[in-house]
Structures are given as structure tokens and as C-alpha cells.
Amino acid sequence: MAKELFWEDIEEGTEVTPLVKEPTTQQLVRWAGASGDFYQIHYDKDFALSNGLPGVIVHGALKSTWLGQLLGDWVGEGGTIKKYGCSYRGMDVPGDKLTCKGKVVRKYVEGDEHLVECEIWLENSQGQKTTPGTAVVALPAKG
Amino acid sequence: MAEDSVITDEMRSVVGVESEPSVFEIEKGAIRRWAEAIGDSNPLYRDEEYARSKGYRSIIAPPGFFAQYAYPVKLGQGRVRLRGPFTRGLNGGNEYEFFKPIQAGDVLTSTTKLAELFERQGSLGKMLFVIYETTYKNQNDEVVAKARGTGINY
Numbered sequence: 450m451a452k453e454l455f456w457e458d459i460e461e462g463t464e465v466t467p468l469v470k471e472p473t474t475q476q477l478v479r480w481a482g483a484s485g486d487f488y489q490i491h492y493d494k495d496f497a498l499s500n501g502l503p504g505v506i507v508h509g510a511l512k513s514t515w516l517g518q519l520l521g522d523w524v525g526e527g528g529t530i531k532k533y534g535c536s537y538r539g540m541d542v543p544g545d546k547l548t549c550k551g552k553v554v555r556k557y558v559e560g561d562e563h564l565v566e567c568e569i570w571l572e573n574s575q576g577q578k579t580t581p582g583t584a585v586v587a588l589p590a591k592g
Numbered sequence: 593m594a595e596d597s598v599i600t601d602e603m604r605s606v607v608g609v610e611s612e613p614s615v616f617e618i619e620k621g622a623i624r625r626w627a628e629a630i631g632d633s634n635p636l637y638r639d640e641e642y643a644r645s646k647g648y649r650s651i652i653a654p655p656g657f658f659a660q661y662a663y664p665v666k667l668g669q670g671r672v673r674l675r676g677p678f679t680r681g682l683n684g685g686n687e688y689e690f691f692k693p694i695q696a697g698d699v700l701t702s703t704t705k706l707a708e709l710f711e712r713q714g715s716l717g718k719m720l721f722v723i724y725e726t727t728y729k730n731q732n733d734e735v736v737a738k739a740r741g742t743g744i745n746y
Contacts, residue, residue: 470631476629476631479628479629480626480629480630482625482629483622483625483626483628483629483630484626484629484660484661485660485661486660488681500680501680501716508683509682509683509684509685509686510656510659510660510683510686511630513656513686513688514630514654514655514656514657514660515630517654517655517656517688518630518632518634518654518655520655521632521634521654521655522634526636526646529690530655530690531689531690532687532688532689532690533655533687533688534685534686534687534688534740535685535686535687536684536685536742537682537683537684537685582685
């Protein structure tokens with residue numbers, strides 16, 4: 450675990466520590482098994498091609514899970530993820546290098562919670578944001 | 593409504609209707625397999641002793657686990673599958689909201705409702721967007737999480 454992150458440590462524009470993923474077709478199959486999502490476009494190339502896709506593609510929900518990992522790693526055990534979400538605008542394929550990233554857009558206090566709103570996204574090796582989203586996390590305050 | 597709409601009155605009539613509840617247990621082995629599959633080495637998802645030392649009863653579920661893990665359950669029981677005339681589908685997006693930690697051994701009850709239904713012309717032709725909202729409660733009747741998913745049929 451990285452050192453504990455406090456609300457006071459961050460400001461608008463602070464970067465979320467990036468998380469790099471290089472999915473293989475094997476990883477897609479493992480995740481299909483772990484999640485129960487056996488839609489064939491994620492492991493059967495012929496099926497994917499016949500559905501008008503460029504080939505096997507990465508599960509959208511796996512990408513959202515990685516964005517959850519990005520946030521969980523960043524806030525550490527002292528923080529909590531309040532909510533996050535993303536949309537799957539572009540397809541990602543196994544073999545590509547995918548990077549989960551984020552940036553703080555707002556910090557505020559609500560009740561007794563010290564909150565941080567972030568823009569988050571997953572981008573491909575061309576730098577295209579295929580999976581943009583937003584998140585709100587709570588961080589411990591030094592106060 | 594346009595003449596060529598793929599949304600029928602029958603489909604519209606199930607918008608907002610809450611499904612029958614689905615019940616599923618959060619299993620330790622399933623959490624570990626999930627953490628391994630996504631490549632997340634956080635000990636809170638793998639090491640029971642470690643998780644206990646942090647005040648949890650057992651290992652906890654990573655973000656998103658609850659919603660996806662329940663996927664086959666929801667499909668089998670109570671989730672209204674709407675595809676219109678289409679046979680192909682894509683996942684358009686997921687949103688999760690967390691209220692309480694989900695721990696191994698928890699028994700969750702989820703109910704799903706169809707929140708929205710609309711159609712759009714997209715790069716793959718006409719597309720039907722189906723937005724589902726699911727609420728998850730634990731064995732103490734506490735809402736632990738909510739999820740919203742967008743299905744795209746084309």
C-alpha cells in the first residue's frame with residue numbers, strides 16, 4: 450500500500466496515480482469465468498467478427514473494474530469510494546496497453562465527509578479515452 | 593412515437609417495475625478468483641487475517657464485484673430482458689454507488705428495475721438503449737450498494 454492519502458494533500462488538478470493494464474485473451478477468459486459474463490464477443494473471434502466487431506474485445510465491466518482498482522489503490526485503506534461510473538465509448542482489444550488515469554476536479558466537505566470529485570478514464574496506447582467516467586471518493590482529513 | 597419505433601407499448605409497460613428479489617451469497621473463493629482475474633493484489637480481497645486486522649469480519653469485495661458477480665443470477669431470475677427486434681448487444685456503461693463494505697459471507701438481496709428505454713441512430717444502425725437500476729441489501733436489510741447499467745441492443 451502506498452502512503453496514506455489525506456484530503457489536505459490534494460487539490461484541483463491533482464493526478465490520480467495511473468494504473469497500467471495489458472490484457473491478454475487469457476485474462477478475458479479468466480474474468481469471464483470470475484464474473485459469469487460469458488458473452489462470446491469477449492473470447493470467440495469468429496463470433497465477434499460476425500457481430501460486426503474488429504475481433505475479440507475487452508469486457509466493458511472489466512474496464513470499469515480496473516477503474517475501481519485505480520481508485521481503491523489511490524485512496525488506500527483510509528479512504529472510501531463513494532461512487533463511480535464510466536461509459537464505454539470505444540472498444541479496447543487484448544494486446545493493447547491500457548492505462549487507467551484520473552484527475553481531481555473538485556474537493557468539498559459535505560456533512561462530516563471530506564470528498565473529492567474526479568474525472569477518471571481508461572485510455573488506449575494511442576491516448577484515446579475509450580472509457581471516460583467520474584468518481585467521488587472520501588478521504589481522511591488531518592484536521 | 594415515430595412509426596418505425598422498436599419500442600412497443602408492452603416494453604414501455606415494464607419501465608419502473610421492480611423485479612422479484614434475487615438472493616446470493618458473497619463467497620470468499622469467488623472474491624479471490626475475481627481479484628486474481630483482474631490482477632489486483634490488495635490483501636483486503638485475499639488475506640482473511642489481514643482483513644480482520646483492519647476491522648472486517650472477512651475479506652471484502654472489490655468495487656464492482658457485487659454487481660457483476662450477481663450477473664448470472666439477475667439474468668436467470670427476475671431481470672427483464674428487453675432487446676426489441678435485435679440480437680446483438682453491447683454494454684454502454686456502468687455506475688456504482690457504495691454505502692457499506694460488502695464482506696465475504698454477506699447474503700445480498702437485489703432487486704432490479706428497468707429505469708429508462710430509448711432509441712437512437714448510431715454507427716451500427718438503430719440502437720435500443722435499456723437502462724437498469726439495481727439495489728443491493730445485505731442480511732441486515734442495509735442498502736450496501738446501487739448499480740446502474742446501460743445495455744445497447746443493435
